Amino acid sequence: DGGITQSPKYLFRKEGQNVTLSCEQNLNHDAMYWYRQDPGQGLRLIYYSQIVNDFQKGDIAEGYSVSREKKESFPLTVTSAQKNPTAFYLCASTRGSRGRTYEQYFGPGTRLTVT
């Protein structure tokens, strides 16, 4: 079945360590996104990529980095520069930046806890 996978579901790290969250999709979607969700808040966009080898900062990119070497994969690295990294992270994808289907499909998310 087509979909988006994120691994792991729960991730624990010590403060000061970088950590990479995985996001893979087999929907043949061109665009991929990373969102952060905190209690009492909606989803906020961290980074997005509309095509391989290209990506743009979202609203809260500081302390994060991404790469898009393959169409199927869009890993997110949470660096030690991110002041409040503990959060729920959601990956999403959509078919083409100019497609007529504007639905974003979401992965199951990764809960990151940094102590």
Place this chain on the structure above:
Amino acid sequence: AQTVTQSQPEMSVQEAETVTLSCTYDTSESDYYLFWYKQPPSRQMILVIRQEAYKQQNATENRFSVNFQKAAKSFSLKISDSQLGDAAMYFCAYRSAVLGTDKLIFGTGTRLQVFP
């Protein structure tokens, strides 16, 4: 910049009854898309319904329908015949129709409880 506001942090409804969740947004654009997403306890985001701003007809998906008031910048979600499985967080989201701007702007969500 566009903003999305959900003024009801929590709502509750009796099973089989109808409930309406509110959403307002602010934009200077004339063409855009609006969405309602559901996030159950599993935290998987699920698209409930979408509305194109250029369409006057309100979108409907089975028990879910919207009341889209473009001039008032209002986009409420009506859930009819509520079921226990409807209990979840509901997020309203906005997407510009300008090419190359695919990002969604979310409201803060409404937690819906359904009582038997």
